[in-house]
Amino acid sequence: MPILDDLRTLFGDAHVLTGDDAPQRDWTGLYRWRPLALVRPGTTGEVAAVMRLAHEAGAPVVPVGGNTGLNGGTSAEGALMLSLERLNRIRTYSPSARTITAEAGVVVDVLHRHVEGAGLIFPLRFGASGSATLGGVLSTNAGGANVLRYGMVRDLCLGLEVVLADGRVMNLMNALHKDNTGYDLRDLMIGAEGTLGIITGAVMRLEPAPVAHATALLGMADLEAALALLNRVQAGTGGAVEAFEFMPEAYMARLARVKPDLACPFAPSPVNILLETATTITGEDPVARLETLLLPDLEAGVITEAVIAQSQAQRAKLWAMREAAAEITFTTPDLVDTDISLPLDRLPGFVERMAARIGALDPAAEILMIAHLGDGNIHYTVYPGTSGPALKAEMRAAIAEQTVALGGSFSAEHGVGLSKRQTMARHKDPVALEVMRAIKAALDPKGILNPDKVLP
Template sequence: MTHDLTPADDAFAARLRAQLPPAAFREVTPGYLEEPRGIFHGQAGLIVAPATVQEVSLVLAEANAARVPVVPYGGGTGLVGGQISPEGPAPLLLSMERMTAIRRVDPRENVLVAEAGAILEDIHSAAAKVNRLFPLSLAAKGSARIGGNLATNAGGVNVLRYGNARDLCLGLEAVFADGRIWHGLTRLRKDNTGYDLRNLMIGSEGTLGVITAAALKLSPVPVQTGVAYVAVPSPAAALDLLALVRDRVGEAVSAFEIISGMSLAFLEEKLPQIRRPFDPAPDWMVLMELGLPAGMDAAAELEAVLAEAWEAELVSDALIAQNAAQGVEFWEVREQIPEANRLIGAVSSHDISLPLGNLPEFIARADQLVAALGPFRINCFGHLGDGNLHYNVFPPKGQAKADWAQHRPAVKDAIYDLVAELEGSMSAEHGIGRIKVEDLERYGDPVKLEMMRAMKQVFDPNGIMNPGAVLRAEP
């Protein structure tokens, strides 16, 4: 079906201004039209920031009637261009920045209800005030908004223990393209009443509707926390170490990150103020965190498991955080790696996932494929415990990514072809957005794609919701 969309022009803006208060409108400034990687530059005819779900409903109903494209906008931290529209009729950018309320915090139910514009770090703080944990955590937590986290099914460092954003959500309030409000903000753990619209909306990247609020799962705060950096001889040894740790403490492994020596080299080059755990850097290291209940000593458990790992020749060096402040310092190293990458400038970045057993083969073969294409530097790091790697390729030291940009298609295709061969996914936690639409068409299951297009037609027959994201926009 062809969609004849129209821009958010002055006449359309005038209709909205007659129905919404002045506080709902924002000036179109560059910050709304940029994305972190600088691949796309967006456009917007109008920016509206509703304060209530009823205002969101009104805006979408008007946009649908006028066939004006709508781009939902959270914190602007997405890495695949889903939050901006670089082409087509100038859209209405629907910002959630005024819908920030924490509506409910219930430690007995382990539930927190937040509006979609709530900053992730503010949700962490609200949970901590009642001695609870909201475990979704990522480097952009200070600016990412929970609606965007859910719309992209964000992952982060604690997926191994607690799951993705999808696993941390009980219910949603959302508005569909024609303005209808779905009151699905249930706090139930069991609700077996047919098709699960919640899971359909999560990960849909604003292409089916707009999430306006969510009921989120909280967890007990671990009484004992232990953090350690461990030098390992290889990714295969890191996987063996993970198995050993889980055999000893079960699901108390909160995070298990693999970090290459190149990560520390990039930090030294661009962020030298960050204190690095090893000098010189080993080729591979693991950052692990244990979260244990009362009656268990996290430091003692780490010491015991690392002694066993030493005997098995799985580790060559280790640093155990001696206090909470040092644990935060250990995590600061990991959280600053993406910023160092940004400052270096990647030729091609890949957010991929693989079956755990295939990770060592992927890393070895991918390194060989990239080396055959040029003298690139490779920074491989990520969430080893759940199979998610960030395998990023950079120009030689002292050269700019622009000088090597022509190699990006060949590098990307080589990596994604190998991921597909090894039964992985070319999008693990960042989503599809606009940058991976062609990749989804190339590597996605054709039946799944057919069903996705059919669902898009049902939820958004006029094609106004984030056109060009996830699925190719109709001409």
């Protein structure tokens, strides 16, 4: 292939990998492919050079970050995989302006550590943050466990640098909170999963670090009581709830089986909630405040079990229970995994109806839920009791259908990738799909950027 020769001339053999040296599956193992090659440019200019060559040759290009996606967004059959891993510099860091400018290949945990000690945090928090990269979380508009407090990745991004399909570099590297200079191209590129351009760098917003946390694991009988508690704690702390995570009994059972050291410290309740509040005000005691807010539910027996972390180590252990989710989910590879969101008041009804529908399709199926409950966001997984792709497709369709019927979204924070394109075709507004296709055609007329992803 002449394009491979050109790339080798530009970058050397070490950065153009082919055959078995190039990745051929994602981390879940659910998606497999044979790429043309993996190329590793080292700068934005080099990414642009790759895109100019690919554009000329009409070669498909799949941008790759930390390989932690769940929907096959980096599957790359016959395509050039463009890894951003060498774009791993922190360009500027301004604690006083509370911004950090970093390249796409910087790992999320590197950002966390970089700002530690300056009284700041980069808020994004989720299990894969030790591998996921800034470019990846921007391209999928990732969420995580504290969206309730700090928003999605979109809300944390002030500026972007993007290489377009033909190699032009678009500079939206702005560090301002207010900027109305034409169309919002930044938010168009965020969440586009590399189909409209390749994000090479970004200016990210930092937040004041809480000076103290209160972290509790609570056992409760039902979701309604948990949602009422969420409202009460939000009101009683002035919106200081950092996380409100739901781990049902079945999740705790699987956790105890796969990761016994992370087993629930009490006999799991039907509804187990990881609740964290925080304060940025020196001298305030969020633990005392949380205890006061929990007291009525404890006395009334609405909260049946409660553990409040007494140290950072205990806090870390409670979080480890939650952050093991992806790992314990994918230990059984024959599964239907989804990522949906619902209006909060529809959640209990969804859980009940969905269990009945799954049971009707396959009485031996097992359901595993883990939810960012405060955002209405459930990772709903089914392990079929009977195997076969047709049943799994039916389950997937039923989950999407039930979600949309209750005013929810069939893709909350993991993106569309390959796995939800058919759901897009079935449930997304048809005019919106036409507009997306028109934009895709305008920005990538040859259709070389992450082909077959997002758009059905």
